[in-house]
Amino acid sequence: MSQINGLPAHILFVHAIVVLVPLVAVGVVLSALWPAARVRLVWPTAALATALLVLTPLTAEAGESLEHQVDSTALLHTHTELGDTMPFVAAGLFAAAMLVGALHVLDSRGSMPAARVRLLTVVTALVAVLVGVGATVQVYRVGDSGAQATWQDRVGVAAGESP
Structure with a gap:
């Protein structure tokens, strides 16, 4: 899927990713x-x-389709390379969410000793914080590189001019 209602699908999907990653984190x-x-x-x-x-x-696939329709630049290459990490970031967030879900189920059953639940809670919290912070930083990096690739030299002060 490369277009939605005449617009590049990547541009539309990216907005969902930018909202979902920090929200899930x-x-x-x-x-x-x-x-x-x-x-x-x-x-x-x-x-x-x-x-x-x-x-x-789906967003990455739509981005690859869009990549073939625009001029290739170093900034676009950087964005593409960073964007290629996002499926792994999403998988990490999914795994962390499933780990928290498993903790919730085990804790609500009350079948585990309290000391084991505390240990599992600490490990889960550590994983959740590391993955959540890492995912949020990475989605920022990918988004910033995409904005730079798209908008650099197109708005604000023209290249080579002083403010």
Whole structure:
């Protein structure tokens, strides 16, 4: 799918990715660190992580289609290289969301010793924070490189002119 209603699909899909990555990251981190939030957020976060897992490769595929329709530049190459990491980022967020979901199920059953639940909670929280922060930083990097590739020298001060 390279176009939607005459517009490049990549441009439209990217907006969902830019919203979903930080949203899922915050949901995963809050669910991992705060048991009261986990009760309410774990399954909506898991659903959004699943949507992100599906949408990210579609966005990358649409981006590759768009890449062949524009001039090749070093900035575009940088954006493409960074963008190629996003399916892995989405997979990491999905895995973290599933880990938090598993913690929630195990904790709610009450069948594990409290010490083991605490250890699992600490490990899950550590994974959630690392993956959540990393994913948010990476989506920023990819988005910034895409904006630079698209808009550099097109708005603001023209290249070579002083402000």
